[in-house]
Amino acid sequence: MHRTGRLYGQFETLEQQKETAALGMWVFLVTEVLFFGGLFLAYTVNRSAFSTAFGAGSNTLDIKLGGFNTVVLIMSSLTMAMAVWSAQVGKKKLVSIFLIATLGLGTIFLGVKVIEYKQKFDHHLIPGLGFDMRYRSEHPTATDDPKEMAIEKEEVEKTFAVDPDTNAHGQLYFSLYFAMTGLHALHMIVGAGLLVWLIKGSFAGRFTPQYNTPVEIVGLYWHFVDIVWIYLFPLLYLIDRHR
Amino acid sequence: MSTPPTPVRELPHKHYLNATYGAGLRSWLLTTDHKRIALLYLASVTVFFFIGGVLATMIRIHLLTPGGALVTPETYNKLFTMHGVAMIFFFLIPSIPAVFGNFLIPLMIGAKDLAFPKINLLSWYIYVIGGCFVLYSFGTGGLDTGWTFYTPLSSVYSNSAVTPAVLGIFINGFSSILTGLNFIVTIHTMRAPGMTWFRLPLFVWAHYATSLVMILGTPVVAITLLLAGLERMFHLGFFNPALGGDPILFQHLFWFYSHPAVYIMILPAMGVISEIIPTFARKPIFGYAFIAGSSIAIAVIGFLVWAHHMFVTGESTYAALTFSFLSYLVAIPSAVKVFNWTSTLYKGSISWDPPMIYALGFIGLFVIGGLTGLFLACLGLDIHIHDTYFVVAHFHYIMVGGAVMGYVGGLHFWWPKITGRLYPRALSRFAAVVLFIGFNLTFFPQFILGYLGMPRRYHTYPPEFQVLNVLSTAGASILALGYLLPMSYLTWSMRYGRVAGQNPWPATGLEWKTDSPPLTENFEVTPVVTWEPYDFKNRPDLGLATGTPLPAPALGDD
Numbered sequence: 001m002h003r004t005g006r007l008y009g010q011f012e013t014l015e016q017q018k019e020t021a022a023l024g025m026w027v028f029l030v031t032e033v034l035f036f037g038g039l040f041l042a043y044t045v046n047r048s049a050f051s052t053a054f055g056a057g058s059n060t061l062d063i064k065l066g067g068f069n070t071v072v073l074i075m076s077s078l079t080m081a082m083a084v085w086s087a088q089v090g091k092k093k094l095v096s097i098f099l100i101a102t103l104g105l106g107t108i109f110l111g112v113k114v115i116e117y118k119q120k121f122d123h124h125l126i127p128g129l130g131f132d133m134r135y136r137s138e139h140p141t142a143t144d145d146p147k148e149m150a151i152e153k154e155e156v157e158k159t160f161a162v163d164p165d166t167n168a169h170g171q172l173y174f175s176l177y178f179a180m181t182g183l184h185a186l187h188m189i190v191g192a193g194l195l196v197w198l199i200k201g202s203f204a205g206r207f208t209p210q211y212n213t214p215v216e217i218v219g220l221y222w223h224f225v226d227i228v229w230i231y232l233f234p235l236l237y238l239i240d241r242h243r
Numbered sequence: 244m245s246t247p248p249t250p251v252r253e254l255p256h257k258h259y260l261n262a263t264y265g266a267g268l269r270s271w272l273l274t275t276d277h278k279r280i281a282l283l284y285l286a287s288v289t290v291f292f293f294i295g296g297v298l299a300t301m302i303r304i305h306l307l308t309p310g311g312a313l314v315t316p317e318t319y320n321k322l323f324t325m326h327g328v329a330m331i332f333f334f335l336i337p338s339i340p341a342v343f344g345n346f347l348i349p350l351m352i353g354a355k356d357l358a359f360p361k362i363n364l365l366s367w368y369i370y371v372i373g374g375c376f377v378l379y380s381f382g383t384g385g386l387d388t389g390w391t392f393y394t395p396l397s398s399v400y401s402n403s404a405v406t407p408a409v410l411g412i413f414i415n416g417f418s419s420i421l422t423g424l425n426f427i428v429t430i431h432t433m434r435a436p437g438m439t440w441f442r443l444p445l446f447v448w449a450h451y452a453t454s455l456v457m458i459l460g461t462p463v464v465a466i467t468l469l470l471a472g473l474e475r476m477f478h479l480g481f482f483n484p485a486l487g488g489d490p491i492l493f494q495h496l497f498w499f500y501s502h503p504a505v506y507i508m509i510l511p512a513m514g515v516i517s518e519i520i521p522t523f524a525r526k527p528i529f530g531y532a533f534i535a536g537s538s539i540a541i542a543v544i545g546f547l548v549w550a551h552h553m554f555v556t557g558e559s560t561y562a563a564l565t566f567s568f569l570s571y572l573v574a575i576p577s578a579v580k581v582f583n584w585t586s587t588l589y590k591g592s593i594s595w596d597p598p599m600i601y602a603l604g605f606i607g608l609f610v611i612g613g614l615t616g617l618f619l620a621c622l623g624l625d626i627h628i629h630d631t632y633f634v635v636a637h638f639h640y641i642m643v644g645g646a647v648m649g650y651v652g653g654l655h656f657w658w659p660k661i662t663g664r665l666y667p668r669a670l671s672r673f674a675a676v677v678l679f680i681g682f683n684l685t686f687f688p689q690f691i692l693g694y695l696g697m698p699r700r701y702h703t704y705p706p707e708f709q710v711l712n713v714l715s716t717a718g719a720s721i722l723a724l725g726y727l728l729p730m731s732y733l734t735w736s737m738r739y740g741r742v743a744g745q746n747p748w749p750a751t752g753l754e755w756k757t758d759s760p761p762l763t764e765n766f767e768v769t770p771v772v773t774w775e776p777y778d779f780k781n782r783p784d785l786g787l788a789t790g791t792p793l794p795a796p797a798l799g800d801d
Contacts (some may be wrong), residue, residue: 010356010433012769019433020358027424027458033464038496042470042481045492127479168480168487175479179470 006211013152018213025217029224032187036228039183043176043235046169053169055240056133056159057177060125062116066237069112072227076105077226084219087202087212095215102222103195106188113185120174127171127178133159177236184232187225194218253756254663254742262763275360276763281346282661283367285372288334288342294381295329296726298322303685303719309706319702320387321403326339327390329381330667332412334376335642336504338650339511340457341370341422343657344450348426349661350754350761351444353770358428366421369414376411380404389700391501394482394493398474409472416465419507423457426450427528435753437772444752444776445534449514452538456503456510456545464500467493491556498549506545508642509609510538512649513580516602519656520584522750524591527777530583533618537576546574556624570620577613581606596748597668600675601652605620608648608682612640615690630700636686644682651678651729657715658733659747663759664740666732676733678725684718749785751777 001008011017047054083098120126124135137153140146160166200216201207207215259278271279291554302322305313314322345363349356357363380386384404388397430443470481471493480486482493504695521528528534550558550566584606593599615637619625628634628695655675659665688711693699697708746755751774757766779787 008360009764010354010360016432020428023431024359024362024424024428026428031420031424031458031462034459035466038463038466038470041496042492045489046481046487049489050487128477165487172487175473175481179473179479196542222801 004049008141014211018216021213022220023215025220026028026160029220031179032224036180036183039176039180040217040231040235043180046172046176047239050163050172052159053133053166054173056156056166057125057170058175058236060120060123060133060136060235061177062119063237063241065112065116066233069109072105072109072112073226076102076109077223080219080222081106083198084212084214084215087207087215088209090209092202092205092207095207099195099199099202101214102201103192106192106195110185110188110192113181117178125170125174127175131167131171131174133166133170180232180236184225184228186234187228191218191222191225194221250293254281255307255760255762256259257762258663258758258760259763260498260662260760269698273364275356275364277345277349277363278661278761278763280363280367281342284337284341285346287367287371288338291329291333291374292726293340295326295334296723298326298329298407300719300723302326303423303505303716305572305702306712307716309704309709310390310547311702314702316702317387318385319607320389320700321385323700324386324389325381327612328377328386328408328412330642331390331504331508332415333370333377334417335508335646336369337422338508338646339515339653340426340450340453340507341367341418342650343515343653344422344426344453345445346661347657347754348429348447348450349433350757351447352430352433353753353766353772354429354433355764355766355769358423358433359425362421363425366418366425369421370418373411373415376407376414380406380408380411383407392468392471394471394474394488394490395484398471399483399485406472406475409468409475413465413468413472416461416468419457419461420465423454423461426454427458430454435770435772438753439772441532442772442774443535444514444610444775445517445528445531445538446511446514446752448535449510449517449538452542453507453514455512455539455542456507460500460503460507461545461740462502462637463496467496467500491553491558494553494556495550498552499546501551502552503542503545505638505641506541508646509649512646512653513538515649515653515656516584516605517580518750518752519602519652520587521777521779522656522748523594523596523602524588524724525594525779526587526591527775527779529586529589530579531776534583535581540576541573544569544576548573548620551620551625551711554622555629567620567622571617574613574617581610581613587723589654595672597666597671597675598652598656600672601648601655602676604675604679604743605645605648605652607679608640608644611646612637615640628693630697630698631693632689632697635690635699636693639686639689640642643687648678648682651675651726654729654733656748657754658736659743660754660759660761662737662740663743664736665743666736666740670732671729674728677721678727681718681721681725685715685722686711686718688714688718746785749787751779751782751785751787 007014007017011020079098079101083095083102086092086094086098124130124132134156137149137156140149156166163169195218198215201214259276262276271283274280274283282310301313302319305311305319305322311319345357348354380403386405386408387403388405392405392409397409404433405621430447434443470479473479474481474488475484480488482488482490484490517528517534548566548570550562551570554563555565615633619628619634619637655666655671692708692711692715695708697704743759745757745759747759750756753770753772754761756770774782781788
């Protein structure tokens, strides 16, 4: 199909092309909901079966890092929305600035995720042979506060008293944790790639009030990935904080 | 009074097959033309159909004698598993949508191409990559879990190449998702002026419903198989009871897709039949809105019946009752279709062209397959016939008797449009009858075997079942002939067949108002639709008007 300017050959008008692209992204997001849905269902079933171990697993996560990341991601959605708006009103410079800001915030999110994963590795919380929910409290490091470690140890022992198979069920929690946050991170990486592509386009001045479809549909995608995190954060970090 | 158009005896000068956008193979592998992509799919699904067919033949040869005639029990497990995987995931699911849907939806709605031509090509490549993974699995130890991949057999205990197969099906899922996405968006935004929703051909309605199932179901099976694969690779415990996981959860997630997947196979075939029946009965289809609506109803209800595959897993009686009831409900829209097709035939001026014979065969086989589905939806009876050959016979009546009959029928119906040429009439009618007889002889005995208690997936059986098994194997060889015949004369016709002209049958869809084979852009000018669908009386543009004699179908022997 030949392309005339911004209009691909299969379309009659730019409006039709834009409407089509937006609908395509919405339909894609519907499939994504179902894709993550399978994981959310697996999470729900397992959490209702092993709520004690899931609570204990959840409490090992660093709520400060998780909370920070939530703020970062919501900020990035704001900058993304601003980028879309800037493209629509024709502020070409702002488009680039806001896209770069979005990419920066996304990268910070992924960086923090790396730190969190590394912690889990250090604490023997990667599902597999070395997995041990007791490891952290039994091997405190020099930087740990002894008082807090004592509380943590007590909590872990309580958990084991309720559910002697906490190590097996804790692994289920962490399998789901890594599967869900891993899949989410993968979507962030894809999003970052798309942002790089958009930034290149915005430097070339491609996005105008007449033609800004790419910014808009990548924006939709970015907000979706953000919303997934809004669900992941409470389900993974906050389920047992009241103890 | 207008005279029927004289048939064109020459292929058009320029069409999608001889348009050059580059040289040779490159112009095919990098094409974004939906018609060429459809042919890429046609070639690749045929490869998988052939692989699956060879495996099926080996199964039937093995079952000639009670002790098993051909392979070891372990190999037998691999044969039926690989047969299922090749046929379901790589033939049946892409067959009609990816070949005919791809080729015809833009033509039928008067568009130049699908909404996303590049994504369309991408989905073919994804299919090929997924297919390579699965073939790698077949070639390096095979697969013995059953096509259902039940855990923990697939994730822990099986010693066959499960991981590449699961990854291959995971990857292939995205091909299906992108195709469904493309169809939905295309049908929404690319229709020609005047092509309102209720002027859409029923084939397009069926594909809309199919696409809904594709986009809503496939992601779920993708994530499920990914989890099973991760479980196998990294010893995670999602579905492994030894590690606290829940194997029943896998079954729920798997069937949440894999039951609706049956409708991915049968709905497009119903769409094909809804095109063929009015064309060869020379009558508007009876109850257009009901057939269109029943496609959507089947897609929607189809999502609510999955646990009828799990009546014996110990699910609660109330859940089982609900799923049983919902499964019965699917019979209503299915019956609506069958009654409307037969009502269309009533007082029609029927011609016995090959596509029509396939379509009538479809109706017969689908009725048997559908009614025996009700047996299986019945809670009490299902306990008796669960996992027996009754189930095997039932779903082959739907998938082969239904979906494949529709596929081959569609191939005969649109072959002149795809290639611009006709095939031998007598031989093709003979092949359709051979297929029908061979199919019934293969699978009808399996109903009896199942009812008598022969379990599926066993490499051996008691001697008293031999007669029925031999009948089934004999039928399979006739069935094979029924597939090889069309394969050979259709291939022959590509070069030597009589030139078809724009509208050989004649039929009323938009796709018949352009050249055969069509231009790359489909239409010289975007058509404007001013007529109602399946109207054989008020279409002077096709030589169909009140008072004119019905033109005889152009098909004939050379």
